[in-house]
Each structure stands twice: as structure tokens, then as C-alpha cells.
Amino acid sequence: SKQPQHLLFSGPQQARYIAVASGKGGVGKSTVTVELAKALVLLGKKVAIVDADVYGASIAKIFNIHNDGVTIHEGKILPPKAHDIAVIGIDLLNEGNTPILWRGPMLGKLINQFFTDVAWEQDIDFMLIDLPPGTGDVPMAIQQVLPQSEMLLVTTPQHDAAHVAVRAGLAAVDMGHPLLGVIENMAYYQCNDCAKPQYIFGRDGGMTVATALSVPILAQIPLQNEKSNLTAHFLDLAKIIINA
Amino acid sequence: SKQPQHLLFSGPQQARYIAVASGKGGVGKSTVTVELAKALVLLGKKVAIVDADVYGASIAKIFNIHNDGVTIHEGKILPPKAHDIAVIGIDLLNEGNTPILWRGPMLGKLINQFFTDVAWEQDIDFMLIDLPPGTGDVPMAIQQVLPQSEMLLVTTPQHDAAHVAVRAGLAAVDMGHPLLGVIENMAYYQCNDCAKPQYIFGRDGGMTVATALSVPILAQIPLQNEKSNLTAHFLDLAKIIINA
Numbered sequence: 001s002k003q004p005q006h007l008l009f010s011g012p013q014q015a016r017y018i019a020v021a022s023g024k025g026g027v028g029k030s031t032v033t034v035e036l037a038k039a040l041v042l043l044g045k046k047v048a049i050v051d052a053d054v055y056g057a058s059i060a061k062i063f064n065i066h067n068d069g070v071t072i073h074e075g076k077i078l079p080p081k082a083h084d085i086a087v088i089g090i091d092l093l094n095e096g097n098t099p100i101l102w103r104g105p106m107l108g109k110l111i112n113q114f115f116t117d118v119a120w121e122q123d124i125d126f127m128l129i130d131l132p133p134g135t136g137d138v139p140m141a142i143q144q145v146l147p148q149s150e151m152l153l154v155t156t157p158q159h160d161a162a163h164v165a166v167r168a169g170l171a172a173v174d175m176g177h178p179l180l181g182v183i184e185n186m187a188y189y190q191c192n193d194c195a196k197p198q199y200i201f202g203r204d205g206g207m208t209v210a211t212a213l214s215v216p217i218l219a220q221i222p223l224q225n226e227k228s229n230l231t232a233h234f235l236d237l238a239k240i241i242i243n244a
Numbered sequence: 245s246k247q248p249q250h251l252l253f254s255g256p257q258q259a260r261y262i263a264v265a266s267g268k269g270g271v272g273k274s275t276v277t278v279e280l281a282k283a284l285v286l287l288g289k290k291v292a293i294v295d296a297d298v299y300g301a302s303i304a305k306i307f308n309i310h311n312d313g314v315t316i317h318e319g320k321i322l323p324p325k326a327h328d329i330a331v332i333g334i335d336l337l338n339e340g341n342t343p344i345l346w347r348g349p350m351l352g353k354l355i356n357q358f359f360t361d362v363a364w365e366q367d368i369d370f371m372l373i374d375l376p377p378g379t380g381d382v383p384m385a386i387q388q389v390l391p392q393s394e395m396l397l398v399t400t401p402q403h404d405a406a407h408v409a410v411r412a413g414l415a416a417v418d419m420g421h422p423l424l425g426v427i428e429n430m431a432y433y434q435c436n437d438c439a440k441p442q443y444i445f446g447r448d449g450g451m452t453v454a455t456a457l458s459v460p461i462l463a464q465i466p467l468q469n470e471k472s473n474l475t476a477h478f479l480d481l482a483k484i485i486i487n488a
């Protein structure tokens with residue numbers, strides 16, 4: 001995607017940078033980021049994840065990566081790996097558990113740190129960036145460092161989740177980020193007994209976002225506690241994104 | 245429950261104070277608080293809710309109460325009402341949308357404010373207190389103001405939600421709060437087509453918490469997007485709590 005580079009930028013030059021956003025928390029944004037990354041790896045791509053959700057980092061937790069302190073190599077941080085995916089986040093840089101109040105220049109500095117102080121391998125194909133929910137000041141800070149990054153929106157079928165996702169999408173478009181499309185998560189539940197799809201959270205969320213932003217619905221991911229049963233859905237999604 | 249009163253305590257003297265806690269966010273703690281309050285009102289009780297989740301207040305949002313500025317009456321805040329339930333929370337006291345960094349004495353002062361600066365009606369039967377998820381410093385601050393309050397724990401069937409709920413329960417017991425029991429939320433989904441219960445998130449969460457803390461499972465609330473379909477479940481729960 002050829003990000004314009006400032007001098008210290010250590011991110012991989014040839015990679016596609018895709019930010020994953022949602023309007024509200026709890027819709028499955030981090031789950032989608034992790035499962036999509038795994039599917040891209042299964043298709044032979046080299047993938048890294050930046051957990052930019054500074055207010056509620058969860059990628060390291062999903063991968064069960066503990067903060068044993070980072071390893072420094074030639075002055076840069078070596079990101080830990082899980083499932084062949086390099087991962088960095090505030091919870092891996094930050095000791096302790098204090099709610100983080102990142103504002104203005106502090107926030108810009110932190111986001112920069114993800115792309116200047118980390119030793120990223122240069123042959124990475126996809127850098128996925130897990131954004132905090134909503135439209136706050138982290139997406140702005142990302143925009144400054146990665147003006148060319150694309151964006152994926154995650155919503156559930158629920159009315160309120162879709163409306164705030166539209167707001168997050170409009171804010172991204174204003175900043176010049178191309179929107180790849182919307183992922184409707186928890187879209188239905190496939191009944192174990194009668195195999196009929198159950199639209200527990202309604203049916204319109206994905207369509208509401210897609211129509212409002214004129215973007216495609218890239219996937220409808222079912223409600224499934226055992227995430228390994230979602231592999232086929234995420235492989236389909238990964239193929240669409242690789243060809244986009 | 246006859247809380248020991250300091251001079252300025254404005255909470256109702258004869259009310260039962262019940263704190264609603266969970267280990268992690270997103271398990272439905274606030275939804276359970278609101279639906280239980282509505283069921284208690286249907287059974288003729290007078291109810292108020294204190295939203296002490298200072299990091300993620302949501303009770304006013306669930307009731308669609310907007311922060312139009314509070315009304316002051318004889319130097320005290322008049323809590324707004326929805327469905328006959330008086331509600332106060334940081335989002336109704338606080339202008340704007342900044343993430344709140346409440347620590348130590350500031351936090352104690354805020355929690356106190358809920359019980360000294362608000363004009364509570366004295367014939368309230370139940371004061372429900374929605375705690376932040378986890379075991380941080382808000383439950384400690386509540387303990388100081390309301391040493392006799394009882395506690396309800398909310399979990400989903402998921403393994404990780406149950407384990408953190410047990411930790412929240414053990415912390416409450418250490419502080420001398422009697423545990424009423426555990427509510428397993430999103431316990432199952434009643435298939436619309438074949439009516440067979442679907443245990444989407446597994447089956448053991450409530451039982452794990454109940455056994456670890458030697459408390460009863462008070463309710464198993466199904467996954468149901470239309471909350472009005474949960475009335476019967478919450479009426480049963482309210483009857484158990486009134487008689488506890």
C-alpha cells in the first residue's frame with residue numbers, strides 16, 4: 001500500500017495495512033482480527049497485528065501471550081509471536097494494569113512507537129491494526145502514521161451497533177481511508193438440533209452499514225463459542241480481502 | 245439492612261442495598277440490574293439504581309435517560325426517573341465524554357456523593373448498585389459507605405467469565421458482603437423452530453461459580469434480544485430476592 005515513510009518508520013514497506021474498527025465494544029472486533037489473521041496465515045500470507053486498542057487491549061489475551069517483558073534487539077522491540085503472527089500492544093509494552101489516559105501528544109507518541117520502535121520483519125504481507133471502538137483520537141493518530149491504511153468495519157445485527165458502526169465508517173472516509181467493507185458478526189446461530197438458522201440479534205445490522213456506506217458485506221459470521229468451527233467462514237473472508 | 249450511618253448519609257434507611265458484580269465486562273451485568281429493577285417494581289417494590297460503574301456507565305443509556313443537567317432541590321441532586329426507578333450515575337453528573345481516571349480519594353469522594361448529595365426518597369425498598377466489572381477499587385469504596393450491602397454475581401456459561409466472577413465473589417466475601425447467589429446470563433437459547441434449548445456458550449459457568457462460592461444459582465436467563473420476553477424470568481428472580 002506504499003505508506004509515505006518518515007525517517008524512522010520500521011513497518012514493512014510492501015505490506016497492506018488494514019485497520020479493524022467498530023462502533024461499540026463487545027461486537028467481536030478483536031475476535032474477527034485474530035481469526036482473520038489466522039486464516040491469512042493458512043493461505044500462506046505473513047501477518048502481524050498491532051493492538052492499538054489502548055483503552056482495552058485484548059489481542060495478547062486472546063493469544064494467551066503473557067507480558068514477560070519485551071526482548072530488545074539492536075535497540076528495537078522484538079514482537080512476540082503466536083501462530084506465526086507477530087503481535088504488539090500497549091499491554092505488552094506497559095507494566096501493570098492501570099486504566100490508560102492517553103490524550104493528544106502522548107497518544108501520538110505511543111502509536112508512533114508501534115511503527116518506529118518495533119523490529120518488524122520486512123516481508124510481512126498484512127499488518128492488521130485493531131482500533132479501539134468508536135471514533136476517538138486513536139484513529140486520528142493512526143491516520144497520521146498510516147495515511148494509506150484500509151479499513152474493515154465490524155458490527156452485530158443489532159440496531160444500535162450498526163448505527164455507531166456507520167459513524168465510525170463515515171469518520172474513516174473523511175480521513176481518506178478506503179473502506180473494504182463490513183463484517184456482520186454473530187449474524188445468526190445454526191441450531192444444533194434442527195439446523196435452521198436463528199437470527200437471535202435480528203437481521204439488519206450488516207445491511208444497514210453496507211447501504212449507508214455503499215460498501216459490500218464481506219462476511220456473515222455465525223454465533224459460535226468454539227472459534228475453530230469458524231475457520232471456513234474466515235478463510236472465505238481472507239480470500240476476498242487478498243483479492244480486493 | 246440498616247447501614248451504619250455517617251452524618252450526611254442521604255440513602256434510604258430501611259432499604260436493602262444490593263451490589264451487582266461481575267468478573268468481566270459484556271456478561272450482561274447492567275442488563276440484569278435494569279431488568280431485575282423493573283421486575284421488583286412490577287411486584288410493588290420501590291426501587292432505585294446507583295450506576296457505580298465509573299469506567300463504563302451504561303444504566304442511563306439502557307433507560308434512554310439523557311444528561312440534560314441534574315435538578316437541584318434544597319441543595320441535593322434530584323435523581324431522574326425511568327419506569328418509576330430513580331437512577332444516578334457518573335454520566336448524569338459529569339459533563340462530556342472523557343474516560344474517567346478515578347483513583348484513591350477522588351473515587352471515595354465520588355461514591356460518597358452518590359449517597360450524600362442525592363435526595364433519595366426514604367421509602368425506597370431496594371437500592372441496586374451496578375459495580376464496574378472486576379475487583380478494583382470501586383467495590384472497596386462502596387464497602388466503606390455501605391458495609392452491609394449484599395451482593396449478586398452475574399456470569400455467562402463461559403469458562404473464563406465464571407473464573408473471574410469467582411474472584412469477584414471471593415473479594416466480596418473478604419469484605420464481609422453476604423453473597424445472595426449467582427445469575428447465569430445467556431445460559432441458553434430457546435430455538436424458535438424446534439424449541440430445543442441451545443447451550444451456545446457451554447453449560448457450566450453458573451455451576452462453577454455456585455460451587456466455588458457455596459451459593460445458589462438464582463436464575464438462568466436465556467439469550468434473548470427482545471428483553472421484554474425475559475419478564476417471567478426476572479419476576480421469578482425478583483421473588484427469590486424479596487424472600488431471601
Ligand SMILES: Nc1ncnc2c1ncn2[C@@H]1O[C@H](COP(=O)(O)OP(=O)(O)O)[C@@H](O)[C@H]1O
Pocket residue numbers: 022024025026027028029030031032058185186221222223224225270
Ligand atoms: N462469532 C462469535 N460467536 C460467539 N462468540 C463470539 C463471536 N465473536 C465474538 N465472540 C465473543 O464475544 C465477546 C466479545 O468479543 P471481542 O472480540 O472481545 O469484542 P470487541 O473486540 O468488539 O470488544 C468475547 O467473549 C468473544 O469470545
Ligand SMILES: Nc1ncnc2c1ncn2[C@@H]1O[C@H](COP(=O)(O)OP(=O)(O)O)[C@@H](O)[C@H]1O
Pocket residue numbers: 026266268269270271272273274275276302429430465466467468469
Ligand atoms: N440475556 C441476554 N440476551 C441477549 N442479549 C443480552 C442479554 N444480556 C445482555 N445482553 C446484551 O449483551 C450486551 C452486554 O450487556 P451489558 O448488560 O451491557 O453487559 P455488562 O454490563 O456486563 O458489560 C448488550 O448488548 C445487551 O443487550
Ligand SMILES: [Zn+2]
Pocket residue numbers: 191192193194195196435436437438439440
Ligand atoms: Zn432448532
